[in-house]
Every structure is written in structure tokens, then in C-alpha cells.
Amino acid sequence: MKRGPQRIVCLTEEPTETLYALGEQDRIVGISGFTVRPSIARKEKPKVSAFTSAKIGEILKLRPDFVVGFSDIQAEIAGELIRHGVEVWISNHRSVDGILDYIRRLGALVGAGARADAYADQLQRGLDDIAREAAALSRRPKVYFEEWDEPLISGIQWVAELVRIAGGDDVFPERAAESLAKQRILEDPDEVVRRAPDIILGSWCGKKFRPEKVAARPGWGVIPAVRDGELHEIKSPIILQPGPAALSDGVREMAKVIRAWAARVDR
Template identity: 85%
Template sequence: MSMGPQRIVCLTEEPTEVLYALGEQHRIVGISGFTVRPAIARREKPKVSAFTSAKIGEILKLQPDFVVGFSDIQADIAAELIRHGVEVWISNHRGVDGILDYVRRLGALVGAGDKANAYAQSLQAGLAAIEREAAALSRRPKVYFEEWDEPMITGIRWVAELVRIAGGDDIFPERAAESLAKQRILENGDEVVRRAPDIILGSWCGKKFRPEKVAARPGWDAIPAVRDGELHEIKSPVILQPGPAALTEGVTEMARIIRAWAAAR
């Protein structure tokens, strides 16, 4: 008899990705419509939620014994499910250590603690390897990470930490420490100009990054990154979700961009 919840609904992508990585995907009965990793999940699991809204009726029909979501943004969905007697876990991790801990906790909750510990260790080893390689770079670039353009929103904490692991320095560390997106909104672009990033990374949640629009902002032609054409997109599914994708594909892409920048100096 397998222990732990048998009918799990995942309201965001990262629990789906973790459960598949642990070989526990048979427990998942519903996923987020924004799920892109792993690709097979989209084909074989019903989509029952967006990020800020969910089909409560559809979720209840699936008779879940456990629902997993993320952050204050999903508080209303969680409250409604709880009122219907569903067990809900809303995680609220913000940093790299938090993501690793999340993997361990989710694994433990479904009775796959040992597999989850091994998986978290392999993710950690991958980050350590990237950090070692970055330590050998001749220079560390200053990096501006933009999560949204109108208004401009700077990178969340795990993004800033991954920039550092990949060999760069996030130009807004004080904002990365804030947990709510509204505290990461830039009133205007002057502060970015003043902090003079060497690289601009864009990941506009769910829409294509437009470097030419960024470069055309008033006064931004003075920024080293704009002058040198160092504006790069990192696709939002691999960096803006606090799960395995960010600790693997996301940080690897950052490291590649930073290495190429350093090699050209």
C-alpha cells in the first residue's frame, strides 16, 4: 500500500516538475495550464488552473486529497478549496535554499523522502559546479534582470541568487530581498541607467522579451549593456518558477551568457 496523498492537484508548475522527477507522477490528477515542464504532463494531465484563478468545480470533481500551490497570489484559490474541505499546501519559498528545501518537503509529504533528498543533492551539486566555473571568470558583470516591462519589475530573490552563482552581480539586491512584486517595481528607468549594468536579462512573464524596445528607452543608450548589445532573453518557464527548472536550465543559460560576456572582454 503506497503511503501519502494519491490524488494531487498542482496549481503551479514546480510541484508537477518535482513529482515527475521523483517518479511520483501517477499521484497527479490535475495541473496548471501554464505547465510546460515536463512536456508530457501537458499531454496526460487535465489543466485546471491558471496562476490567479482556478476552476474550483473541476478541481473538486477530481476529488483531490492534496492540493499544492504557491504564494500569497494563490490565497483566494486556497481559501475556497479549504472551505470545501480540501487539504491545501501553499509554499512560499523565495530563495535557492528554499527551492531545495521545497523539493525535500514535497517528497516527504508524498512518502518519497529518500528520492527527494537525493534529487535535491543532485540539484545542489549542479549549482556548485556552475559556481566553481564562474569563480574562474576574469570579471563579474553587473546584471539587470527584468521580470516585466510595464511597469518595470526587477528580479525576485532566487533570480538574484542564481545570477550570483552564474558569475554576475544583480544591480538591485535590495529589491530582490522583497517578497512582494509591488516592492520590486521601478518608478522609472533612471536608476537602471545610474547603476550601469553590463548585461540586461529579460524574462517578461508569459510574453516575448523585446530587446529593441528596452534599448530605445530614454537615456538607456548610456548603459554599457545597451551600448554593447548585451540584451538577452531567458524564457520565463525556466527562470520565473521557483522549482527545478530555474536551478538547472535557467541558471545554465545565465552562466552561458555571462561566460560569453567575460570571454569578449
């Protein structure tokens, strides 16, 4: 007999991706409309939430015995469900270690602790491999990661940590430590100019990154990344969700960009 919750609603993508990876997808009865990984989830599971809103009535119709969400931003959704007697877990992790621990805890909650530990260990080994390759680079680029363009928002903690693992150094480490997006707003765009990143990585949540728009910003032409054409998109589904995607495809994409930069400057 299966232990743990049997009817789970996932309000964000990372629990869905994790449960599928653990072979526990049959427990999922509803997902976020923003879910893209794994793609089959969109075909198999009803979409009952966005990020800051949810169809409470539709969720209740699914008779969930457990709802999983992420961050204080979903506090109101969680509160409403709790008032209807639903058990809710809102994780609030923001670091690479936090993501790995999240995978282990979610697995334990559904009775798949051993598989979750093995999966987290596999992801950690992948990160270690990327870090070893990065250690062989002759130079480390300065990297500006842009999460949003209007206003400018720099990258969150797990992103900055993955940049470092991939071989670069985030130019706004003090901002990355801030959990809320409003605390990472760059009031002065010239601060990016002054920090002179060698690479600009863009991941505008929900819309396509436009390198030409970034390059056209007043005064940004002197930035090494703009001057050398080192403006690259990292698709938001593989980096802006604090789940397995960021620790696999996301960091690998960043490492590929950084290795190409290093090969060019070494010539």
C-alpha cells in the same frame, strides 16, 4: 501500499515538475494551465487552474486529497478549497535554499523522501559546479534582470541568487529581497541607467522579451549592456518558477551569457 496523498492537484508548475522527476506523476490528477515542464504533463493531465484563478468545480470533480500551490497570491483559491474540505499546502519559498527545501518537503509528503533528498543533492551539485566555473572568471558583470516591462519590475530573490552563482552581481539586490512584485517596481527607469549594468537579462512572464524595445528607452543608450548589445532573453518557464527548472536550465542559461560576456571583455 503507497503512502501519502494519492490524488494531487498542482496549482503551479514546480510541484508537477518535481513529482515527475521523483517518479510520482501517477499521483497528479490536475495541473496548472501554465505548466510547460515536463511537456508530457500537458498531454496527460487536465488543466484546472491559472495562477490567480482556478476552476474550483473542476478541481472538486477530481476528488483531490491534496492540493499544492505557491504564494500568498493563491490565498483565495486555497481558502475556497479549504472551505470545501480539501487539504491544501501553499508553499511560500523565495530563495535557492528554499527551492531545495521545497523539493525535499514535497518528496517527504508523498513518501519519496530519500529520492527527493537525492534529487535536491543533485541540483545542489550542479549549482556548485557552476559556481566553481564562475569563480575562475576574471571579471564579474553587473546584471539587471527584468521580470516585466510595463511597469519595470526587477528580479526576485532566487533569480538574484542564481545570477550571483552564475558569476554576475544583481544591480538591485535590495529589491530582490522583496517577495511581492509590486515592491520591485522601478518607479524611475533612470535608476537602471545610473546602476549601469553590463548585461540585461529579460524574462517577461508570458510574453517574448524584446531587446530592441529595451534599447530604445529614453536615455538607455548609455548603459553598457545596451551599448554593447548584451541584452538576452531567459525564457520565463526556466527561471520564473521557484522549482527545479530555475536551478538547472535557468541558471545554466545565465551562466552561458555571463561566460560569453567575460570572454569578450577579456579579448
